Structures are given as structure tokens and as C-alpha cells.
Amino acid sequence: MRPDYDPLDDPPWAMQLVVRAEKASPPSHGAVCEAAATAVVELLTDPRAADPEGEWAEAVRQWESRRIRKVTRRARGVRWPEAQEPPGVTVDVNGAEVRALVPGPVAEVPPQIAKLQVAGLDLPDDEEPEPAPEPPYAALALNPGVSITTGKAAAQCGHAAQLLLRQGAVPDVTAWIEGGLRVHLVRDIAWGRCVERATVAVRDGGFTEVPPGTMTAIAWIVR
Template sequence: MRPDYDPLDDPPWAMQLVVRAEKADPPNHSAACEAAATAVVRLLTDPRATEPGGEWHEAVREWESRRIRKVTRRARGVRWPEAQALPGVTVEHAGAEVRAFPPTAVADVPPELAKLQVAGLDLEDGDPEPSPEPPYAAIALNPGVTITTGKAAAQCGHAAQLLLRQGKRKDVAAWLEGGARVHLARDVPWERCVKRATVAVRDGGFTEVPPGTMTAIAWIVR
């Protein structure tokens, strides 16, 4: 038996995230991460996920009872409208488009998504954007950890999900009412971010980084 085997995670479940990455006009790294985080929150707060009897309610409940995994894929050309045709939530933000899909067992990922590439999504970035008007969720990625855009998008999704579930109710309510906006804090020293953080993501170690690595932190700005 594997030393990391967890019977509660058998079979493993994951939420799929798809980033639109056209060759001619790809989004930048930060925008893709921010859009991914917002897409996760909007799916989890959609009535189809929150209301008993909603078409995504049981899937979300089952997934959140296990290890919280997310898989980021990329789509371009005809693959993007094919992904858009499946149930999910799309966020368009600062030139990025990301669609989050209700979680499934890893073995049951729809074929339209399963054929999309997972590895190699690594986007360029521009200058840091100014912070939006509050309320918004600030997410910081650990500058001491090197990860691809695909991995970073998943980690930002994890951070936003933890913030949704563990943040102060009044802060979370205000954040959601404001549209669940997310800002990647790139111009604030990491040590200062850690002191402000409400939640921290420690990676399971399945891809790119060792298990237990702190990859992302988040807090709500009001």
C-alpha cells in the first residue's frame, strides 16, 4: 500500500479548470490565475451547487469530503467552444477566460475535457495591476516556489475555496456580493502577506512541488 494512500480519497475526485489559451492572443499569467480563482468560487456558490437537489450539489459534497484536487487544462480553437458547451461556470477577466466544471471522479472526466492538455501551460506576465476597489480577495503565491501557470491557477483556486469556507462570514458575504473578485498580490512582500493571510494552501505533492509546500495564501480586503 502506498504510504500516502487515503481510503477517503479512493477513488480520487477533482474539479477541472480550463483556461482559454489561443496561440495568437494568450492571457497573461496573473489574469488567468485570478479568473480561475473567481470561477471556482462562483461555481461553489451557484444554486446548482448550494441547494439540496441542485444538479451539482452531491458532486460538490462528495468532492469536498475528499482531498481537494483541481486540474488545470488549456483549450484553443474549436476545443474552447466544446468545453463551453459542458455544464460549468466561465469567468472573463482582464483578457483571460477560465471555465470551472463541477467535480467528478478522476476516471469520469468528460471526454471533451480529458483530451485537453494538462502539462505545459506557462504564460508570460505583465506589470502588476493596481488593486481593485474593495471588497476583493487578495491571493499571494509563494515567490520561493517555481510552478507553472496551470499549477498556479489551481493553487489560487484552492486558496479562494478555503477563503470561502473558512473566512469570517461578514467578510465572505461582502466579497461575494461584490462579485467574488480576486487580485493577485504581486507587489507586497511575501512576509507581510503571510502575516495578513486568513488561509494557506499546503500542496498535496502530486505535481511540481514536494508535499506540504505552502504555495498560496489569501485574505479578504474590505
């Protein structure tokens, strides 16, 4: 038996995140991170997931009772409209389109996305990042001391936004939801200052790219 085996994680489940990455006009790294985080929380607050009787509620409950996994894939051309077929939520944030699919067992990925590439999504960042939106919004920050691809960063930002939604102070989270679930990737504040402000922190499971326990992303709500 593997030393990291967890019976509560058997079988493992994951939320699939599909990033539209056309060759001619790929989105930026930062925009993909913001869109991924937005898609995750929009799915989790959708009545189909948030209502205990909603059609997605049981799948979300099953997923959140295990290790929280997200898998980022990329799609282009005809693969992008095909990725819209499985149930989920698609968002467009600053030119980046990301679809979050309803979670399911990793061994039962919908056929429309099963062959989409997982590894290797690494995109350039904006020369001039978008300014922060009007509050309330969720501020996310990625650890500058950790080198990860855009695909990995998108998943980590999705984790951070999910933790913030579930663990943030109720008045802050309520204001964030009512304000439209806006998300902003912070890049103009020193990491140490971001850590001081953070409400939640993501410590990676170590399945890809970084060692287990690495703090990859943090988040807090700005009101």
C-alpha cells in the same frame, strides 16, 4: 498499499479548470490565476451548487469530502467551445477566460476535455499588473520562493479562494460574495507581510511540481 493512501479519497475526484490559451493572443499568467480563482468560487456559490437541492450540490459535496484536487487544462480553437458543453461556469477576468467544471471522478473526465493538455501551460506575466479593485475583494498571493507553472499556479489560486470561501469570517465572506466575488493577485507586497495578513494557506499535496506540504498560496479578504 501506498503510504499516502487515503480510503476517503478512493476514488479520487477533481475539479477540471480549462484555460483558453490561443496561440495568437494568450492571456497573462496573473490574469489566468485571477480568473481560475474567480471561476472556482463562482461555481461554488452558484445556486446549483450552493443550494442543498441544487443539481450540482451532491457532486460538490462528494468532491469536498475528499482531498481537494484541481486539474488545469488548456484549450484553443474549436476545443474551447467544446469545453463549454460539460456543466460548469466560465469567467473572463482581465482578458483571461477560464471555465471551472462541476467536479467528478478523475477517471470519468468528460470526453470534450479528456484530451486537452494538462502539463506545460506556462505564460508570461503582465508587464504592469492590474491595480487592486475596490473592496471588498479576495487578495491572493503566490509563494515567490516556489517555482511553478501557470497551470499549477492557477490551481493553487483556486484552492486558496475555495478555502477562503469556506473558512473565512462570515461577515467578510458575505461582503465578498455580495460585492461580486472580485479577486486580486497581490504582487506588490512582500511575501512575509502577505503571510501575516493571510486567513488561509494552501499546502500542496505533492502530486505535481512541488514536494508535499509546500505552502504555495495564501488568501485574505480586503474590506
